[in-house]
Amino acid sequence: MFLPIKFFLRKKTKDNDILTDMNHNREHILPKHIGIIMDGNGRWAKKHGKMRSAGHVEGAQRFREIVKYCEKIGIKYLTVYAFSTENWRRPQEEVNGIMKLFKEYLIEALTDFQKENIKTCFIGDRSVLSKELIDLMNQCEEDTKNKTGLVLNIAINYGGRNEIVKAVKELAKECLDGKILPDDITEQSISQHLYTVNQPDPDLIIRPSGEYRTSNFLLWQSAYSEYYFDNILWPDYTGKDLERAIEAYCKRNRRYGGI
Ligand code: IPE
Ligand code: IPE
Ligand code: MG
Numbered sequence: 675m676f677l678p679i680k681f682f683l684r685k686k687t688k689d690n691d692i693l694t695d696m697n698h699n700r701e702h703i704l705p706k707h708i709g710i711i712m713d714g715n716g717r718w719a720k721k722h723g724k725m726r727s728a729g730h731v732e733g734a735q736r737f738r739e740i741v742k743y744c745e746k747i748g749i750k751y752l753t754v755y756a757f758s759t760e761n762w763r764r765p766q767e768e769v770n771g772i773m774k775l776f777k778e779y780l781i782e783a784l785t786d787f788q789k790e791n792i793k794t795c796f797i798g799d800r801s802v803l804s805k806e807l808i809d810l811m812n813q814c815e816e817d818t819k820n821k822t823g824l825v826l827n828i829a830i831n832y833g834g835r836n837e838i839v840k841a842v843k844e845l846a847k848e849c850l851d852g853k854i855l856p857d858d859i860t861e862q863s864i865s866q867h868l869y870t871v872n873q874p875d876p877d878l879i880i881r882p883s884g885e886y887r888t889s890n891f892l893l894w895q896s897a898y899s900e901y902y903f904d905n906i907l908w909p910d911y912t913g914k915d916l917e918r919a920i921e922a923y924c925k926r927n928r929r930y931g932g933i
Contacts, residue, residue: 705877707751714883714907727771732909734775743913745824752826755891759833780810791823797869798832834893841867878923882906
C-alpha cells in the first residue's frame, strides 16, 4: 500500500518536524526496503579515546534503536550490514568481540523481542559460524517467521560477490542435474538464488561514516538503489539522521534507464 509520506509520517511520528515540514505537492512514498552499512564504530571509539570494542558495543545499541524506528514508521524491509566476508581480516580479538555482541543480541531477540512484530532473517554464509550462533540464528528465524511487520535482514558473514558465486553454483548444479538448461537462466532466476529470495530490491542504501563505497553490500540487488552517504559515525546515528536520508530519497527521480 502506498501512502503519501507527509500523511504517513505525520500519523506515525507526531514529533517529527523534519519530514512533516516537507512542502511537496507530489506524492512521496517511503522506501519499501532500506539497506544500512553500519560503519564507523572503530573511528567513533578512537575519537572518544576508547577501545574499538567499545565502538561496536555502542553501534549495536544504535542498531537496536534504528530497527525499532524503522518498524515504527512503517518500513517494510531493513537490511543491515553487520559483518562482511572481508571482516575476518581483523584482529582475532575484535572478531571475537563482534561475535560475542551478536550472541548477546540473539539471546535478547529470542526473549525480549518476542513482543515486537519483526521477522528476522540472516543473510550471508552462516556455515562457518559457531554451532551455538547457528542454532540461535535458526531459532530466531523460526520464532519470528510468521510476524507480519518489519522484515529485518541481518547480514553476517555476508559478501555480495560470495552471494553471486553461491547462486551461480546452485544454477550450475541444476544444469548438471538436467533440471534446467543454461538458456533458462535469467536475471529473475539468479535473484531467486540469492539470500534475499522473494524480497524486493533495496530502494535506499545508507552509508554513514564518510566512506563512499559499497564494500561488497547487496551487489546484485543494488542495481537501481538510491545511495545516501553522510559523515556521521554509526554510534552517533539517530532517527533524525535516518529521516534526513529518507527525505532526500523522496525527492529523487528514479528513472531506471527511462526518461
Ligand atoms: C563497522 O564499523 C562495524 C563492522 C565492520 C563490523 P568499523 O569497525 O568498520 O568502524 P571503522 O570503519 O573502523 O571506523
Ligand atoms: C563494511 O564496512 C562492512 C560492515 C559495515 C559490516 P568495512 O569497514 O568493513 O568496510 P571497508 O573496509 O571500509 O571498505
Ligand atoms: Mg569500517
